[in-house]
Amino acid sequence: MQRITITLTDEIAEELDLFMAQSGAGNRSEAIRDLVRRALATRPDAPPEAPCLAVMSCTVDQSVRNLGARLAQRRLDTHDRTVAALSVPLDHTTSLEIEVTRGTLGTLTRAAEAQFLERGVAHGALALIPVGHDGPRHSHTHPHGAHGHEHGHEHSHTVVQTSFRPGPPDAS
Known part of the structure; x- marks a missing residue:
């Protein structure tokens, strides 16, 4: 020991x-x-490169010097991973921060743990959702409003998995 x-x-x-x-x-x-x-x-038994979505929540004491600015800069630095972000004022100094991000298990876990260690951050929680992709990137065309012509866009479909263990995409 x-x-x-x-x-x-x-x-x-x-x-x-x-x-x-x-x-x-x-x-x-x-x-x-x-x-x-x-x-x-409770840590998932999965490789750090496993793709996932993460829902991170925590309370932030906005009166802690430069904490709000540091967290805002961290979000800007990782804008490509952010799906959605919400800040809910709880009182005159505290907010509830909620972020939905995408990436790898290792990257998202490290980012959340770093944020939870900041002075002024409390009640940190991280929910990890294993995902895969349904086939390669592809494109669709769709009408573009009243313009009478079509526009296409390229994308892939994210599919929620039941676990981080490798396997075929779920049919659900």
Whole structure:
């Protein structure tokens, strides 16, 4: 075993003590070991290059110096992965940030973990959705409004998979 030292906010320490009482852990070390073990067990068993969608949410304390600017710049730097982003003001200083992104499991997980480690970011959650593609890129034509002529666009279809294990696309 290795001994480590951590610093917790008073609120997290109180929550940890409550978890200890409810779980039967004999001390904080046992409780933290259990929580870490559970968190590690929830990580998907998939290669980092597996394609996925991610829904990341967290609260952001906008009063933390330059935090809002850093997070906005991070989003701009990765604009090609962003599908949608929403910022919901909760009170005078706190917002709920929600992002839907696409990419590889490794890239999206690292990005979320980096954001969750920022001072002023709390309640981070990441949902990962395994995806594949239904065939190669192709094009369609469709009418263009009242202009009376057609325009085409090229795309591929994203298909949600049931797991990160390789296999044929789901028929659902």
